[in-house]
Amino acid sequence: MSDMKEKIRSFIVENFLFGDAGELKEDTSFLNDGIIDSTGILELVDYIEENFGIKVEDDELVPENLDSIKNLEAYITRKTQSAA
Amino acid sequence: MNYNYKPKELTLCTHCILPETFPGISFDEQGVCKYCRQEEKKIIHLDEKKEEYRKKLDSLIDGTRNKAPVYDVILAYSGGKDSSYTLKLLREKYDLRILAITLDNHFVSPAAFKNIKNVTDHLGVDTYSVRPPWPVISEMFTLTAKADVFSKTTLLRASSVCTACIGIVKNLILKTALEMSVPLVAFGWSPGQAPIQSAIMKTNPGMAQQAQEALLNSFPESIRKKIIPYYVPKTYFEIYRERFPQNIHPLAFFDYDEKNIIKELGQIGWMEPKDTDTNSSNCLMNAFANHCHIERHGFHPYVWEIANMVRQGVMEREEGIHKIYSDQNIQMINFAKERLGI
Numbered sequence: 001m002s003d004m005k006e007k008i009r010s011f012i013v014e015n016f017l018f019g020d021a022g023e024l025k026e027d028t029s030f031l032n033d034g035i036i037d038s039t040g041i042l043e044l045v046d047y048i049e050e051n052f053g054i055k056v057e058d059d060e061l062v063p064e065n066l067d068s069i070k071n072l073e074a075y076i077t078r079k080t081q082s083a084a
Numbered sequence: 085m086n087y088n089y090k091p092k093e094l095t096l097c098t099h100c101i102l103p104e105t106f107p108g109i110s111f112d113e114q115g116v117c118k119y120c121r122q123e124e125k126k127i128i129h130l131d132e133k134k135e136e137y138r139k140k141l142d143s144l145i146d147g148t149r150n151k152a153p154v155y156d157v158i159l160a161y162s163g164g165k166d167s168s169y170t171l172k173l174l175r176e177k178y179d180l181r182i183l184a185i186t187l188d189n190h191f192v193s194p195a196a197f198k199n200i201k202n203v204t205d206h207l208g209v210d211t212y213s214v215r216p217p218w219p220v221i222s223e224m225f226t227l228t229a230k231a232d233v234f235s236k237t238t239l240l241r242a243s244s245v246c247t248a249c250i251g252i253v254k255n256l257i258l259k260t261a262l263e264m265s266v267p268l269v270a271f272g273w274s275p276g277q278a279p280i281q282s283a284i285m286k287t288n289p290g291m292a293q294q295a296q297e298a299l300l301n302s303f304p305e306s307i308r309k310k311i312i313p314y315y316v317p318k319t320y321f322e323i324y325r326e327r328f329p330q331n332i333h334p335l336a337f338f339d340y341d342e343k344n345i346i347k348e349l350g351q352i353g354w355m356e357p358k359d360t361d362t363n364s365s366n367c368l369m370n371a372f373a374n375h376c377h378i379e380r381h382g383f384h385p386y387v388w389e390i391a392n393m394v395r396q397g398v399m400e401r402e403e404g405i406h407k408i409y410s411d412q413n414i415q416m417i418n419f420a421k422e423r424l425g426i
Binding site: 008015017021032034036037038039040043045061064066067 | 107108234235236237238241276278281282285286290291293294295297298299301302310
């Protein structure tokens with residue numbers, strides 16, 4: 001697992017799963033599997049903005065970008081590459 | 085009534101008021117919780133952030149006012165102090181055309197209805213309430229009073245009963261905004277209730293649809309069928325795609341001082357109800373909802389919100405402790421239980 005994925009996973013396990021990773025996989029849907037709710041998604045956005053140096057625009061707040069570890073990694077990679 | 089839930093019987097964070105029973109919490113050698121430590125950097129820049137959001141709201145409203153057919157904004161209006169103050173702010177400071185909608189969940193205090201009438205009359209605001217039939221509300225509240233159907237994360241911030249009720253409110257407001265082509269929807273969330281970055285945010289149809297489905301799927305089929313009319317129909321996510329409104333909750337970034345809010349509201353006919361609990365100024369179900377949550381989880385459903393407010397310095401720690409660790413009113417608990425037949 002990449003460093004980025006590991007960091008995201010640790011944040012989610014620590015803050016939303018209270019240390020119990022259980023069945024959390026790279027493609028587990030945060031919303032559908034009840035891991036994070038709509039307010040939690042915003043806390044996640046706050047975390048990635050602060051830790052990965054990107055700004056998440058309103059129109060980027062879509063499940064395709066934010067709803068799993070895999071989607072998040074792809075989104076952050078795209079954003080950082082386009083900024084470079 | 086003793087819940088074995090008093091500050092003297094629990095270790096509390098020495099900075100905010102989160103208890104040792106809060107999920108995932110740990111304390112450092114100074115007795116400060118990990119959530120306070122995580123927020124330290126953000127709190128330092130909070131005033132700048134609030135100023136940024138005030139300017140953002142000014143600019144959003146300048147580009148929105150008087151452009152929609154009838155209303156500029158729909159407010160989710162409970163009649164409580166926070167939504168009443170939000171209404172006052174949007175009317176007096178921004179001169180918006182407002183529709184204030186109340187969900188009558190059969191437990192709205194008569195004093196709150198009187199406040200709704202007084203405040204909307206004084207401010208010149210249109211208002212109506214939506215009252216789902218008693219069997220719908222009764223079944224939903226009975227289920228959520230007896231069991232948790234939502235995710236653990238959701239239950240950190242609100243009781244099951246409140247989450248079920250507010251789910252209807254949020255979606256009813258969004259549905260109405262889409263139908264009436266209203267560009268803004270407003271809520272009276274306190275500064276501790278949601279992250280500041282959500283205080284001005286365009287609702288994304290894809291995210292809203294997935295969040296709505298996740299919430300609805302938490303309910304058993306029998307209840308889901310009854311509450312679905314208050315949610316956004318699936319077709320709306322496509323046909324009204326371009327109409328999705330901006331969400332605003334201004335109290336997250338305006339000065340928030342409870343005493344001052346109550347004083348200012350007094351000037352427009354709002355009076356503090358005497359029949360509600362320490363965390364609500366409109367709902368007669370809240371004490372029972374809190375009671376059920378505390379019994380099942382060992383922490384108060386409002387503690388996250390109030391801890392955030394203490395951390396941000398908008399509420400004194402002692403006041404926060406009073407709100408969270410006072411006993412729930414037994415008469416109010418029994419009133420709700422009897423009405424629900426539990």
